[in-house]
Amino acid sequence: MVDMIRGLQARATSSLRTLGGLLLIIFMLLPLGLAQDSLKFDEALALSQESPTVQLAQVQLASAQKQLAVASSLVSGSLTTGYSSTTGELTAPSLAEPQSLDSSGFDPIRLAANFNVIPFGPRYDSVVQAQARLKQAELDLQDAKAEALSSGVEAYLTALRAAQNVEVQTLGLSSAQTQLEANQKRFEAGAISASQLTQSELALQQAQLDLSSAELSSSTALLNLSNKLGVQVSAVAETDIELNLNQTYDAEAQVLLRSDVQKARLSLEQTKREAAATLRDNLPSGTLSLTYDHVTDSQNLGLGASFSTSTFQPSLSASYDFDYKPSGSTPEGASSNSVSFSLGLSIPLDSSLPDALALADIAVQQAELSYEQILESARLSIHNAEQQVASLVSSLALNQQLLTQAEDSLAISKKRFELGLVSQFDVQDAELNLKEQSLRFAQAKDSLLLAQLGYLQSLGLNLMEVF
Numbered sequence: 001m002v003d004m005i006r007g008l009q010a011r012a013t014s015s016l017r018t019l020g021g022l023l024l025i026i027f028m029l030l031p032l033g034l035a036q037d038s039l040k041f042d043e044a045l046a047l048s049q050e051s052p053t054v055q056l057a058q059v060q061l062a063s064a065q066k067q068l069a070v071a072s073s074l075v076s077g078s079l080t081t082g083y084s085s086t087t088g089e090l091t092a093p094s095l096a097e098p099q100s101l102d103s104s105g106f107d108p109i110r111l112a113a114n115f116n117v118i119p120f121g122p123r124y125d126s127v128v129q130a131q132a133r134l135k136q137a138e139l140d141l142q143d144a145k146a147e148a149l150s151s152g153v154e155a156y157l158t159a160l161r162a163a164q165n166v167e168v169q170t171l172g173l174s175s176a177q178t179q180l181e182a183n184q185k186r187f188e189a190g191a192i193s194a195s196q197l198t199q200s201e202l203a204l205q206q207a208q209l210d211l212s213s214a215e216l217s218s219s220t221a222l223l224n225l226s227n228k229l230g231v232q233v234s235a236v237a238e239t240d241i242e243l244n245l246n247q248t249y250d251a252e253a254q255v256l257l258r259s260d261v262q263k264a265r266l267s268l269e270q271t272k273r274e275a276a277a278t279l280r281d282n283l284p285s286g287t288l289s290l291t292y293d294h295v296t297d298s299q300n301l302g303l304g305a306s307f308s309t310s311t312f313q314p315s316l317s318a319s320y321d322f323d324y325k326p327s328g329s330t331p332e333g334a335s336s337n338s339v340s341f342s343l344g345l346s347i348p349l350d351s352s353l354p355d356a357l358a359l360a361d362i363a364v365q366q367a368e369l370s371y372e373q374i375l376e377s378a379r380l381s382i383h384n385a386e387q388q389v390a391s392l393v394s395s396l397a398l399n400q401q402l403l404t405q406a407e408d409s410l411a412i413s414k415k416r417f418e419l420g421l422v423s424q425f426d427v428q429d430a431e432l433n434l435k436e437q438s439l440r441f442a443q444a445k446d447s448l449l450l451a452q453l454g455y456l457q458s459l460g461l462n463l464m465e466v467f
Helices: 002-029 041-048 052-071 122-188 194-229 251-257 259-281 353-418 424-458
Strands: 075-086 103-115 285-296 300-308 315-321 335-346
Touching: 041 122, 041 194, 052 122, 122 194, 122 259, 122 424, 251 259, 251 353, 259 353, 353 424
Parallel strands: none
Antiparallel strands: 075 103, 103 315, 285 300, 285 335, 300 315
């Protein structure tokens, strides 16, 4: 039975070492940029803000900025002209010869301009929508940066503690080897039984298995960190991270700054604009236009201005025809000036208008309910994050007490060893216990740090400002 256990443990150790070697080869071959001997925490923070997710959000933000610039143009216009030519002839029995119908000429040069200066109407709605898309892109970038930072910090701390765990397991292996060597001598002297010696051998094999597993976890953690940061990381530097948490936060005020709440608010405002547009588009609309024409026997100049309540865009136009040919006979040197004024009225007649307005009102109600649900969910998220931080503060205090006990235990073991009351093995066990408890305390600090980051993120704060 003992031989079977030994065989299983040996095969498990061999498999873990093989898998660890494969991961190490993959890690070394990854084209992730220049390798770093020991990555510092502030370097990891900076690299996390350059992740592909953040870069994509930055591109989307730049696109939204250009869309707003296009929609916000105060003047839009067009310049048109052309040339036409006709060839043909007219024949009739009464005509001695065919009459030519050939003609050619340039079309009038026309310049038209629309002015987007009235904060109302479809054009203004497009500007407001572009502003909302820009705000949403800014919130998306904020979320991408916060998520990249949080995941980067977590991956960095995981890699750091995994490396420290390798040190703990290495110490455990050294202790097991020393214990086995001592028990072998005691067995040869007849001081212990064969079963006790076997237990020491199995303890050594277990320590080897634990070390191989720790090395595998360390390689995996470094590989994960490398993938998140986009650079090959071979080691991380020990660091003491402190957050700037001196400020007291007003949760009710901060909840309105959360990205999900702001996005819900943008969606509600957009739904209200669409409902208002439905009503506006079905109201009577009017047009007003004023034109001036100056015509001679060879030229035609026209000026015009118009305004429509369907678009709320004042417009100006000018046209000039330098090869104008009047129809009919016109006295040589004649000219004319005329001014035209017109009013128009359009009344939509749609039997489905009441249903369309009711549908728009329902959409607004749904958006309002959705906003309230998201707001309540955000408040609950902040409360839960705050409670988690409080719980982990208590857990850290307990781990601090256990660490202090481990330090005291080691000091007592050393004094008792000096007095000859305990063996060197008892001191080694106390050292290993202190090493393990130090790692647990560091992991408890990491958990509290990540929970604090989660709490700050739930408040809609910029995480880069707390380091």
